[in-house]
Amino acid sequence: MLWSRTITLFWTIALFLAGCGGGPTVAPTPTPTPAELSARIGQATSAAASLAFSVSIEGQPVYSDASRLFILTAINGALRRPDGVLATLKLRSAAGIVEVRTVSLEGKQYATNPLTRAWQCLAPGTAFDAAVLFDPQRGIEQLLQKDIEAISLVGEEDLDGRVVYHLRGTIPGARLAEISGGLIGLNMVAADIWADRQTMRLAKIVLVDQAPDAPQPTTWTLLFSDYDQAVDVRAPVDC
Numbered sequence: 657m658l659w660s661r662t663i664t665l666f667w668t669i670a671l672f673l674a675g676c677g678g679g680p681t682v683a684p685t686p687t688p689t690p691a692e693l694s695a696r697i698g699q700a701t702s703a704a705a706s707l708a709f710s711v712s713i714e715g716q717p718v719y720s721d722a723s724r725l726f727i728l729t730a731i732n733g734a735l736r737r738p739d740g741v742l743a744t745l746k747l748r749s750a751a752g753i754v755e756v757r758t759v760s761l762e763g764k765q766y767a768t769n770p771l772t773r774a775w776q777c778l779a780p781g782t783a784f785d786a787a788v789l790f791d792p793q794r795g796i797e798q799l800l801q802k803d804i805e806a807i808s809l810v811g812e813e814d815l816d817g818r819v820v821y822h823l824r825g826t827i828p829g830a831r832l833a834e835i836s837g838g839l840i841g842l843n844m845v846a847a848d849i850w851a852d853r854q855t856m857r858l859a860k861i862v863l864v865d866q867a868p869d870a871p872q873p874t875t876w877t878l879l880f881s882d883y884d885q886a887v888d889v890r891a892p893v894d895c
Contacts, residue, residue, distance in 0.1 A: 690807045690823055693856075694849065697821075698800030700856035701880070702792070706736045707857075708882035709789075716867065716874040718839050720784060725749055726770070728784070728839070734882070735790050739763065740889030743786040759892055760787035766892050777895035784837040794834055796861070796878075803831045804847065815850055820859050823849040832863070840876060842867045857883055 688696070701707075711731040720728040726747040733743030741760040746753060747770065758767045765778045765785050789795055807825030814820075829841030843866060850860040858880040866873040 690809045690825075691804065693809065693821055693851075694804050694807055694823055694825070695801045696856050697823075697849065697851040697858060698797040700851075701800070701858045702797035704737075704857060704883045706734065706883070706885055706887045707880055708734045708885070710879045712877045714875045714877075715872050716865075716870045718874055720745065720747055720839075726754070729753075731786060733786050734887045734889075735787075736887035736889050737790075738792070739787055740887065741785075741787040741790070742887065742889055745784070758783075758786065759889065760785055761889055761891050764891065764895060766895070775892040777893060781837075784839060788835045788837070791835060794831075796835070796858070799827055799831060799835075800849070800858075803827055804849075805844075810848075812853060813850070815859055818859065819853045820850045821853055823851075825849075827863070829865070832865075840865050840874075855883075 709731075710733075713729055717727045720726045726749050728745060729748050730746040731743055732746075733741060735741050739760065739762060741758075743758045743760075745756045745758065747756060748754075754770045756768055756770050758765060760766075765780075765783070765787070766775055767778055767783060768775055790797070792798070804823075804825040804827060807823055810822040810824050812819055813822050825847055826844045827841075827847050829843045829845055832841035832845055833839075840863060846864040848860075848862040849858070851858050860880070861876075861878040863876040863878070864873050865876065
């Protein structure tokens with residue numbers, strides 16, 4: 657009987673202490689700031705060996721050439737790190753819609769002629785190179801880690817059946833101009849960013865670029881998918 661009373665007393669004291677906070681204290685996990693979330697998204701995306709991407713462009717026309725004959729409307733492609741990129745550019749002209757296929761590999765860029773469709777080698781800076789979007793020193797992932805300003809967490813949302821973080825901020829136009837061949841970024845560019853909550857990898861970015869003299873902004877929508885899938889990148893011709 658004495659032993660039974662002792663056990664009862666022990667559990668009574670233990671429950672009382674637990675209710676009064678007498679037990680071990682577990683520190684709560686700090687909630688990451690929006691800037692920290694953005695940096696983690698950039699890091700997680702850059703760690704992927706490969707990914708597929710698509711870009712759609714709406715609003716104020718974006719010309720892909722200095723002569724302003726071709727308007728860039730969409731890009732579809734795939735990245736294989738460190739520097740292999742396949743891309744198809746959709747261009748609109750007075751003659752209709754044309755597609756230009758491009759390959760970037762080991763610092764060289766190749767593209768099909770929009771008229772003959774024959775492959776040709778391009779001199780650096782001749783045309784937009786989709787590989788620069790993922791440049792390890794200044795590409796999209798680096799922008800997310802270093803160059804997002806006035807960033808805030810809009811919340812958590814459902815995107816195609818996945819729970820994603822939605823962030824909002826601005827990116828200096830000069831930084832975006834560096835990775836778009838001057839196609840994006842005459843001023844500060846508004847950016848909305850969605851990333852998978854579990855993997856922290858990019859799912860979507862919407863950039864709204866308002867040029868000072870443009871009657872309407874240009875909206876760039878970038879989608880990211882098929883992470884770590886095989887991508888076959890080969891040089892089509894020998895330059």
